Amino acid sequence: MIAPEGRGIAGQDTTFRILHVSTGNVCRSPITERLTRHALVDRLGDPLSGGLVVESAGTWGHEGAPMEANAEVVLADFGADATGFVGRELLDEHVIRADLVLTATRDHRAQVISMGHSAGLRTFTLKEFTRLVRAIDPATLPDAREEGVVERARALVRAAAALRGWLLAPTAEADEVYDPYGAPITFFRSVGDEINQALDPVVTALTGVSAPH
Numbered sequence: 001m002i003a004p005e006g007r008g009i010a011g012q013d014t015t016f017r018i019l020h021v022s023t024g025n026v027c028r029s030p031i032t033e034r035l036t037r038h039a040l041v042d043r044l045g046d047p048l049s050g051g052l053v054v055e056s057a058g059t060w061g062h063e064g065a066p067m068e069a070n071a072e073v074v075l076a077d078f079g080a081d082a083t084g085f086v087g088r089e090l091l092d093e094h095v096i097r098a099d100l101v102l103t104a105t106r107d108h109r110a111q112v113i114s115m116g117h118s119a120g121l122r123t124f125t126l127k128e129f130t131r132l133v134r135a136i137d138p139a140t141l142p143d144a145r146e147e148g149v150v151e152r153a154r155a156l157v158r159a160a161a162a163l164r165g166w167l168l169a170p171t172a173e174a175d176e177v178y179d180p181y182g183a184p185i186t187f188f189r190s191v192g193d194e195i196n197q198a199l200d201p202v203v204t205a206l207t208g209v210s211a212p213h
Contacts, residue, residue: 016153017053019098020126021108025058025087027181027188028104030067031074032056032126032195038080039199043209050149052206055098059111061089070185074192095119100157102126102202104177121161125175130198132160133205135167144208153206 018036022029033056044050065087072082088094095101095115101123103109112123124132136159144152169175177198180191204210 014150015051015053016099016150017055017097019094019101020054020056020103021059021090021101021112022056022104022177023058023060023108023179024065024181025056025061025089026065026068027071027179028177028191028195029056029058030082030085030087031071031192032102032104032199034075034080034082034085035078035192035196035199036203038075038078039203039211040207042212043203043207044149050144050207052149052153055094057088057090057094059090059108062087063089068181068188070180070183070188073185074188077189077192078196090115092117098122099154100124100129102129104179106172106175122157124160124164126177126195126198126202128164128169128175129160130202131169131174132163132167133201135163136160136205138205138208141205141208149207152208156205 020029020032020036033054036054040052040054067082067085067087075082090112092115095112096117099122101112101119103112103123103125106125109123109125113120133156136156140159141155142152177191177194180188200211
């Protein structure tokens, strides 16, 4: 789902695009994309009304492919919608338009940054971004109810980028989400749980709204 480009006062873009990146865009990034959308709907009702757009692509993306059947099962476990998904190969235009790029692994992050487009300050692994977000005082971010979710999200990315050199991962593996492609459903479910747990504080920080109990 692509929202039309919104232009507000002084030509400011009124959308905030989150791009999830993995390898084939049939397992990890589709799960992350659809779980993000699901979490945003829980908090905001309609994310597009707040200007948030969530997409995904793969560094070796299977263009036009459906997501893996086990990925659909994982999404169903969380009550998230898998319908209408189509795999995409990561293109320059995706990176250029993205306000926040969240990758499955450090290798994916390096590939996105190597594409240029000043992507370094807005590209993180998912787990890296979660770690940084947890260290940011929500009171220092714009109030989404007063200034809008887009302004809050932009401020969050700037704050996370500023923290990156100071808050390092305990181990190299701590920032990785491993590929379940070809694995049994049990491994897919463990990856789904891992992704969901990493996303929860991120979506809360982006929106200023905690998950409903």
